[in-house]
Amino acid sequence: MFDSLANALGSAYRSIVGQKVLTEKNVDEGIRSVRQALLEADVNFQVAKEFIADVKQRALGQDVLTAVDPGQQFVKVFHDALTALLGGQTTGLPVTDNPPLILMMCGLQGSGKTTTCAKLALWLRKNKKKNPLLVAADLQRPAAVEQLQSLGKQLGIAVYAEPVTARPPEVCRRGIEHAHKFQHDVVILDTAGRLHIDELLMQELQEVQARCKPHGVLLLCDSMLGQDAVNSAKEFHSRLPLHGLILTKVDGDARGGAALSIVKVTGRPILFAGTGEKPDDLEEFDPSRMAGRILGMGDVVGLVEKAQSVIDEKEAEAQAKKLQKGQFTFEDFLSQLNMIRKLGPLKKVLGMLPGVGQMLKDVDLDDAHFKRIEAIILSMSPRERRNPEVIDTPRRRRIALGSGNQLEAVHGLIKQFKMMQDMMKKLGKGGGFGPGGMGDLEGMLGMGKKGGPQSGMGGMGGRGFPGGRGGFPGGRRF
Amino acid sequence: MVFGKLRAALKKTREVLTRGLSRLFSLGRKLDATFLDELEHVLYQSDLGPLGTRLVEELKAAYARREIAEVAQVPAFLRAMLLRRLEGAAAPLAKTTPGPTVILIVGVNGSGKTTSIAKLANHLKQQGHKVMLGAGDTFRAAAVEQLSLWADRLGIPIIKQGPGADTAAVAYDAVAAAIARKVDYLLLDTAGRLHTQKNLMEELKKIVRVVQKQLPSAPHETLLVLDATTGQNAIRQASEFSKAAPVTGLILAKMDGTAKGGAVFGIREVLPVPVKFLGVGEGMDDLEPFNPEHYVDAILSFDKIEPA
Ligand SMILES: Nc1nc2c(ncn2[C@@H]2O[C@H](COP(=O)(O)OP(=O)(O)OP(=O)(O)O)[C@@H](O)[C@H]2O)c(=O)[nH]1
Ligand SMILES: [Mg+2]
Numbered sequence: 001m002f003d004s005l006a007n008a009l010g011s012a013y014r015s016i017v018g019q020k021v022l023t024e025k026n027v028d029e030g031i032r033s034v035r036q037a038l039l040e041a042d043v044n045f046q047v048a049k050e051f052i053a054d055v056k057q058r059a060l061g062q063d064v065l066t067a068v069d070p071g072q073q074f075v076k077v078f079h080d081a082l083t084a085l086l087g088g089q090t091t092g093l094p095v096t097d098n099p100p101l102i103l104m105m106c107g108l109q110g111s112g113k114t115t116t117c118a119k120l121a122l123w124l125r126k127n128k129k130k131n132p133l134l135v136a137a138d139l140q141r142p143a144a145v146e147q148l149q150s151l152g153k154q155l156g157i158a159v160y161a162e163p164v165t166a167r168p169p170e171v172c173r174r175g176i177e178h179a180h181k182f183q184h185d186v187v188i189l190d191t192a193g194r195l196h197i198d199e200l201l202m203q204e205l206q207e208v209q210a211r212c213k214p215h216g217v218l219l220l221c222d223s224m225l226g227q228d229a230v231n232s233a234k235e236f237h238s239r240l241p242l243h244g245l246i247l248t249k250v251d252g253d254a255r256g257g258a259a260l261s262i263v264k265v266t267g268r269p270i271l272f273a274g275t276g277e278k279p280d281d282l283e284e285f286d287p288s289r290m291a292g293r294i295l296g297m298g299d300v301v302g303l304v305e306k307a308q309s310v311i312d313e314k315e316a317e318a319q320a321k322k323l324q325k326g327q328f329t330f331e332d333f334l335s336q337l338n339m340i341r342k343l344g345p346l347k348k349v350l351g352m353l354p355g356v357g358q359m360l361k362d363v364d365l366d367d368a369h370f371k372r373i374e375a376i377i378l379s380m381s382p383r384e385r386r387n388p389e390v391i392d393t394p395r396r397r398r399i400a401l402g403s404g405n406q407l408e409a410v411h412g413l414i415k416q417f418k419m420m421q422d423m424m425k426k427l428g429k430g431g432g433f434g435p436g437g438m439g440d441l442e443g444m445l446g447m448g449k450k451g452g453p454q455s456g457m458g459g460m461g462g463r464g465f466p467g468g469r470g471g472f473p474g475g476r477r478f
Numbered sequence: 479m480v481f482g483k484l485r486a487a488l489k490k491t492r493e494v495l496t497r498g499l500s501r502l503f504s505l506g507r508k509l510d511a512t513f514l515d516e517l518e519h520v521l522y523q524s525d526l527g528p529l530g531t532r533l534v535e536e537l538k539a540a541y542a543r544r545e546i547a548e549v550a551q552v553p554a555f556l557r558a559m560l561l562r563r564l565e566g567a568a569a570p571l572a573k574t575t576p577g578p579t580v581i582l583i584v585g586v587n588g589s590g591k592t593t594s595i596a597k598l599a600n601h602l603k604q605q606g607h608k609v610m611l612g613a614g615d616t617f618r619a620a621a622v623e624q625l626s627l628w629a630d631r632l633g634i635p636i637i638k639q640g641p642g643a644d645t646a647a648v649a650y651d652a653v654a655a656a657i658a659r660k661v662d663y664l665l666l667d668t669a670g671r672l673h674t675q676k677n678l679m680e681e682l683k684k685i686v687r688v689v690q691k692q693l694p695s696a697p698h699e700t701l702l703v704l705d706a707t708t709g710q711n712a713i714r715q716a717s718e719f720s721k722a723a724p725v726t727g728l729i730l731a732k733m734d735g736t737a738k739g740g741a742v743f744g745i746r747e748v749l750p751v752p753v754k755f756l757g758v759g760e761g762m763d764d765l766e767p768f769n770p771e772h773y774v775d776a777i778l779s780f781d782k783i784e785p786a
Contacts, residue, residue, distance in 0.1 A: 036531065042709030045522040109732065109760070110588025110705060140760070142627035147620035150641075154619070195735045222588070226525040226709025228737035249587060252672040254711035277587070277617075 027059055027074075034078075041257035041294050044230045047264045048257075055081045079291050086263055086270065087287025093271060094216040094243055099185040100133070102176060102212055106205055106240070107220035108232055109193030112248035114144060116220055116274055117190040118151035119282040120246075123272075124186050125157070126280075133184035135175030136161040137168040137208070140192035148190055155279055158184065168192070169207045176212055189214065196235035206239055216243030218271070221262055223250050229258035230265045237266040247285065248274040257294050328421055330385035334377045337370055375403040376413055388414060507549045509541060517552070524740035524777045527710045533559055557774055563743050564770040569727070569752035571602075572698040578610070578656040578664045580689060580696035583729075584682060584719055585703035587670030590731030590757055592621065594703050595665045596628035597757065597765035598729075603632060607662040612652030613638035614645045614685065617669040625667050632762065635659070645669065645681065646688040653692045666697070673718030682722040701754060703729045706739030716745040725749065731757030734764070738777050 031052060038048040059077045094101065103120070105113045117134055124130040134152055136159060138144035145161050152159035160175040172189050179187045191208060194201035209217060217240045219233060236242060245266070247259050250273045259270060270285040319336065322328050377385060379402035384391050391399070391414060400407045502516050514534050521530035536559060540546045546555055573579050581598070583591045592615070599609045611629050613636055615621035622638050629636035637652040649666055656664035668685065671678035689696045700723045704712050719725055730739045733756045742753060753768040 036528070039522060040528060040710055042525075042711070045519050108707065108735070110590060112588060141624070143620040143624035146623045147618070150619035195732075197736060222705075222707070224586070224705075224708045224711040226707060226712075226737065226741065227523050228525070228707050228735065229709075231736045232707070249672065251674070252586070252711065253674050253714055254709070258709060 024060060027056055031056065038257060038294075041255035042226050042229075042261075043257035043294070044227055044261035044265075047230065047261045051081070051085070051260070051264070075295065079288075079295055082260065082291035082294060083288045086260065086290050087285075088269070091244065091269060091271075096215050100176065100179045100187045101130075101185065102187045102189070102214040102216075104172075104189040104191065104209065104212065104214035104217045105220060105246075106191050106217060106236060107193060108195065108222070109141075111193060111220040111222045112274055113193060113220050114138065114147050114151070114190055115277070116246055116248060116272075116282070117148065117188050118155060118157065119274065119279055120272070121152075121157045121186070121188055122155055122279050123282050130186045131184050132157060132186040132188055133175065133179045133182070134159045135172055135187060135189045137171045137175070138190050138192040139164040139166065139168055139171070140194075144190075144192065151279070158182070168204060169211050172208050172212045196232040202235070202239055209240055217241070218243060219245050219262075219266075219268075221245055221247050221259065221270075223247050223256040223259060223273075224252060224254040225258035225262075227258075230261045233262040234265050237268065242266060242268045244269050244271040246270070246272045246274065247290075250274060251276045251281070255294055256290060259290060260294055330377050330380060330388060330417065331382075333417065334374065334385070337374060341370060372403075372405060372409065373413060376400075376405055376410055379403040388417060503549060503553060509546070509549050509552070513549065514538065521556075521740075524738035525709050525712075526740040526777075527713075527744050529563075529740075529743050553778060556778060560743070560774045560777060561770055563746060564774065566750070567742075567746065567752050567770050568768050569754065570767075571754060572726070573662075574695065574698055577608075577660065577662045578653075578693075579662060579698045580653060580656070580664045580666065580693060581699045581701060582666045582668065582685065582689070582697040582723065583701050583703060584668050584723055584725070585670060586672055586705075586715055587618075589670065589703045589705040589708075590729070591615075591670065591703045592624050592628070592667055593760060594701075594729050594731055594755070594757055594765070595625065595667050596632065596762050598755070599628070599632055599634055599663075599665055600762040601755075601765055602663050603634065608660070609634050609663045609665065610652070610656050610659065610661040611636040612648055612656075612664060612666040614648050614652075614667045615669040616641055616643045616645050616648060621667070621669065628762070635661075646684050649685050650688050650691070653689055653696065657692065673715050679718065679722040682719075686723055697724070699726045699754075700724050701727050701729050703731055703757075704739065704741070704745075706730050706732045706757075707735060707737040708739075708741060710741060710744065712739075712741035713744045713748060716749045720749050720751075725751060727752045727754040729753075729755045729757060730768075733776075734758040740777060 035048055035052055038051070039045065043051070055078055058081060059074060062077070093103070105117055105120075107113050121132040121134055124132050134148055134157060136145040136148045138148075145164060149159050149161055151157075160171075160178045162171045162174070168191060175189065176187055178184075189208065189212065191205060192201070194205065196202065219236050219242050221229065221233065233245075245259075245262060245268055247256070247270050250256065262268075263270060270287075270290070273283050273285050273290075275281045275283055315335065319328070319332050322332060376399060379399045380391070384395060384399075396410045396414070397407060399405075400410045403410075502513065502520060507513055514537070517537075518530050518534045521533055524530075526533070533556060537546065537552065537555060540555060546552065571579075571581075583595055585591045595611060599611060602609050609632075611625055611634060613622045613625045615625070616639065619641075622641060626636055626638065635655075637648065637655050639648050639651070645668060652664055652666060666685075666689075668682070669678075671682070673679065686697065686700075702716060702719050702725045704715065708715070716725070716728070728742065728745070728751060730742060730753055733739060753773075756766045756768055756773075758764045758766055
């Protein structure tokens with residue numbers, strides 16, 4: 001099966017090179033594989049079908065741009081359509097002139113409500129200068145109240161709770177009174193997880209809503225959900241209705257196709273994404289990023305944003321110039337390695353890239369490789385780092401000894417470094433970072449490869465990528 | 479008995495599912511492309527994933543070989559195909575003598591681990607076994623309290639430490655206590671973790687090693703708890719978790735909803751371990767031993783499942 005939709009599309013449409021426009025015939029060729037890839041990302045069957053029909057319409061009659069690979073062009077059409085669908089109705093959180101703003105969380109069991117309540121409260125305090133109150137209305141699951149209280153205590157956020165013998169709608173109502181009294185400008189109601197077919201509990205939810213008149217009901221959706229996501233989301237929406245969605249556990253590797261299904265069947269936008277277990281792991285939802293993920297393109301935008309936050313622009317700029325002129329030294333190399341390391345674990349960083357991530361996904365990458373390279377470079381004298389040419393064999397032997405490595409490792413690094421310098425010089429004169437370049441990166445890091453290189457990715461690395469904003473430490477385009 | 483609960487839940491959902499199926503298998507339908515398309519749709523709805531397409535292909539092949547001529551034969555054909563893929567999928571829980579039999583429970587966040595432990599403890603207790611719990615989730619807020627409340631309700635002992643304690647240390651204590659008090663089963667809870675979190679998967683390995691210090695043959699079962707609403711990612715979960723811990727079986731929780739957990743079929747291709755139990759609700763009685771026939775019928779929603 002296809003690893004990613006981007007892959008599937010790429011190979012399906014590479015065949016239409018030379019044709020002038022996308023026609024019914026050449027579009028149809030790839031549709032089946034596209035559908036398969038969407039289904040594999042857990043997009044609901046019906047939704048996938050409708051979505052494909054939509055996109056087909058958009059694609060038909062478009063000129064095949066000579067500049068890009070037709071496969072890539074088609075990927076872009078899909079990416080844009082997905083982004084439009086996922087982000088079309090973005091509204092943000094509701095607002096009110098009459099505080100407190102009342103938000104009500106609901107969802108299936110285990111979808112992450114309690115944790116997300118705390119995260120959202122923290123987010124509102126940090127980003128909107130709010131003073132939120134959490135209301136513990138999950139009286140069903142053992143110790144759910146304690147969980148919320150403990151999170152509240154940890155974050156310094158107020159929690160309203162009652163004994164579990166109380167009724168949730170009552171607790172919520174009194175929680176709101178409490179908020180009025182103590183000047184909280186936001187109230188977040190944490191309700192128990194429930195199945196959408198549990199009539200009694202769904203009625204209870206409606207009662208909470210009727211009594212508390214929340215400004216927004218938010219449905220929590222696990223990003224690992226499968227085909228059934230549409231059934232539950234539809235039911236919650238028809239009962240309440242929903243203001244928006246929060247997608248949780250996005251830090252896993254689920255492709256998250258269910259998110260698309262839910263947006264499609266409810267017509268409600270995803271407002272936030274939970275990206276980890278820590279209280280500040282909540283981000284405003286980014287439709288383009290999610291589209292990339294469903295397509296299996298990696299998170300280029302995310303990487304670029306992250307890179308921007310940890311990388312010194314000026315230095316990167318300076319290095320890029322040096323690189324192009326072939327004046328790149330081991331010192332620059334070391335400082336780049338450190339920048340990359342600041343981005344997080346290597347595997348995670350690479351996973352965010354479409355081309356490289358795909359190619360290196362079977363490589364046993366760990367940060368120990370970085371450490372080894374670092375040790376070798378640190379064992380060089382400043383002069384050696386600046387002029388790798390001077391590093392003769394005796395020096396290499398010394399470096400190997402000093403860094404606790406085999407001589408071969410030192411040879412290898414220097415050789416790869418020189419190759420990279422050459423390649424960069426060429427790159428500086430234009431052209432792209434093709435698979436060959438990646439091969440060098442691999443060698444550079446001294447990595448053992450488990451599987452063979454991915455085929456069919458030739459078009460991916462070279463020309464920038466739909467949705468990606470380009471720009472990476474050192475290289476201008478990636 | 480308990481199975482009634484699954485049936486009851488299924489009954490609620492029958493309407494949704496059989497709408498598709500009954501139309502599909504209604505009289506007078508021809509075995510044509512439209513039929514196959516609709517069938518594929520119905521199969522996909524159970525999270526069978528690419529298997530849905532493969533089954534349809536197999537059906538076509540059988541038609542070409544003239545083994546199948548009409549729509550009426552399709553249900554039995556599919557049933558057989560699915561059952562074949564569940565061969566060996568039902569197996570009893572391990573039991574060592576002398577005890578304790580150590581069962582380690584693992585899974586992603588919120589899949590139903592802690593609740594499944596409570597149900598399993600109840601199940602074993604009802605069979606006359608002496609059961610003990612180990613509160614190995616020292617990470618999530620109030621996780622220890624959650625398991626403690628279940629221990630109280632069930633009237634069984636629990637070994638725990640303060641929040642933030644080392645899970646492996648709790649596991650070590652729990653095994654020691656289980657040996658000393660001669661319990662039959664020790665059920666160890668662990669914190670939910672995504673299979674992509676390398677350090678947490680390493681932690682799992684450490685827990686296994688620590689348990690083996692006192693009982694080299696333990697854990698006798700490592701059960702991966704999967705949420706039935708999960709889609710194809712369940713397959714990744716299974717293969718990653720089994721790299722970190724010796725997964726011996728699955729518990730498929732939340733089968734009382736409308737999801738069918740069909741990813742189990744895909745999982746069996748990468749990790750052919752038995753499905754030990756189904757979770758069918760939030761109460762301590764809501765656990766059922768896995769029965770492949772009932773399960774396949776649930777996937778296909780054939781009439782056999784209908785309570786008498
Ligand atoms: N309907 C239904 N709900 C279940 C089932 N099993 C567990 N749950 C619910 O799912 C939610 C999460 O269950 P837990 O047992 O806390 O899950 P966990 O895997 O221990 O969660 P963490 O420890 O937070 O990772 C709770 O609300 C449970 O009541 C089941 O079979 N059916
Ligand atoms: Mg738990």
